[in-house]
Amino acid sequence: AQSVTQPDIHITVSEGASLELRCNYSYGATPYLFWYVQSPGQGLQLLLKYFSGDTLVQGIKGFEAEFKRSQSSFNLRKPSVHWSDAAEYFCAVGGSQGNLIFGKGTKLSVKP
Amino acid sequence: DAGVTQSPTHLIKTRGQHVTLRCSPISGHKSVSWYQQVLGQGPQFIFQYYEKEERGRGNFPDRFSARQFPNYSSELNVNALLLGDSALYLCASSLYGVTNVLTFGAGSRLTVL
Numbered sequence: 001a002q003s004v005t006q007p008d009i010h011i012t013v014s015e016g017a018s019l020e021l022r023c024n025y026s027y028g029a030t031p032y033l034f035w036y037v038q039s040p041g042q043g044l045q046l047l048l049k050y051f052s053g054d055t056l057v058q059g060i061k062g063f064e065a066e067f068k069r070s071q072s073s074f075n076l077r078k079p080s081v082h083w084s085d086a087a088e089y090f091c092a093v094g095g096s097q098g099n100l101i102f103g104k105g106t107k108l109s110v111k112p
Numbered sequence: 113d114a115g116v117t118q119s120p121t122h123l124i125k126t127r128g129q130h131v132t133l134r135c136s137p138i139s140g141h142k143s144v145s146w147y148q149q150v151l152g153q154g155p156q157f158i159f160q161y162y163e164k165e166e167r168g169r170g171n172f173p174d175r176f177s178a179r180q181f182p183n184y185s186s187e188l189n190v191n192a193l194l195l196g197d198s199a200l201y202l203c204a205s206s207l208y209g210v211t212n213v214l215t216f217g218a219g220s221r222l223t224v225l
Contacts, residue, residue: 008212032212043116043202043216044155085222094212097168099145102154 001027002027004091006103013081014111021106022078023091032094035065039087047089050074061085086110088099114139116217118148118203124223125193133188133220137205143167144186145214146178147202161186162208190222198224 003026013019025031032051036044048059054066067074074091088107092100117136137144143162147155153199160168161180175191184205190197200221204214 034212036216041144041218043218044204046215049213090131092154095157095168097157098143098160098206098208098212099157099168099170100147100155100212100214101157104154 001103002031002093002095002105004093006089006091006099006106008106009104010107010109012109013046015083016080019076019078019081019085019108021091021108022091023074023076023103025070025074025091025093026072027093030069033065034092034094034100035059035063035074036090036092036102037061037087038090042072044090047076081108081110083110083112089101116203116205116215118201118220120220121218122221122223124225126225127193127195128223129193130192131190131222133190133201133203133219133222135186135188135203135205137186137203138215140147141205141207141215142184143206143208144180145204145206146186146188147204147216148172149200149219150196151199152166159187175211193224195224198222201219 005024034049035047088105092102145160146158149155156181157170159178164180179190200217200219204216
């Protein structure tokens with residue numbers, strides 16, 4: 001069965017520091033992979049997606065993610081975090097019904 | 113351009129009652145999906161509808177039902193509410209055939225007492 005694991009429940013980084021959020025997936029074929037961000041009381045906003053091709057994907061707000069088939073990973077990175085990046089981040093894999101299967105999320109806190 | 117709109121934004125019900133949540137997709141999007149997000153968890157897939165037909169269903173009991181209207185808007189209905197139904201209910205719309213690329217609304221926060 002398809003599944004997504006986000007090993008880190010909560011991460012705190014200092015403003016200006018780099019960020020990496022981990023995501024591992026379980027899927028038999030080439031997956032469609034996504035990262036979404038959710039601010040408090042808000043819906044989900046798509047940061048980036050991977051369908052095929054270049055394994056390094058650029059997204060909005062300066063985020064990027066790298067697909068590594070050998071590690072079944074799709075980690076999200078940002079070189080310099082801003083206070084406004086504090087939010088919850090969800091990794092997802094595309095399901096067979098056109099749906100998304102989400103991980104449990106990683107909450108990001110940013111220290112001034 | 114209007115995004116995905118959901119109503120109501122917040123509501124409180126008691127156990128055993130019924131609730132109806134509404135969703136209007138982005139103009140031009142013909143597919144609507146519903147997700148349940150319990151506090152501290154990722155969203156869980158409930159239904160997908162396209163052209164008024166159910167095209168996908170997650171692992172939810174029959175108390176959950178939905179429908180899609182000719183204008184592509186959608187309703188999610190939950191009968192015999194349980195405390196565990198308390199959650200944020202998210203609606204998402206998509207261009208059918210554009211695989212899995214969903215645009216989400218802000219959600220309806222349901223509290224069951």
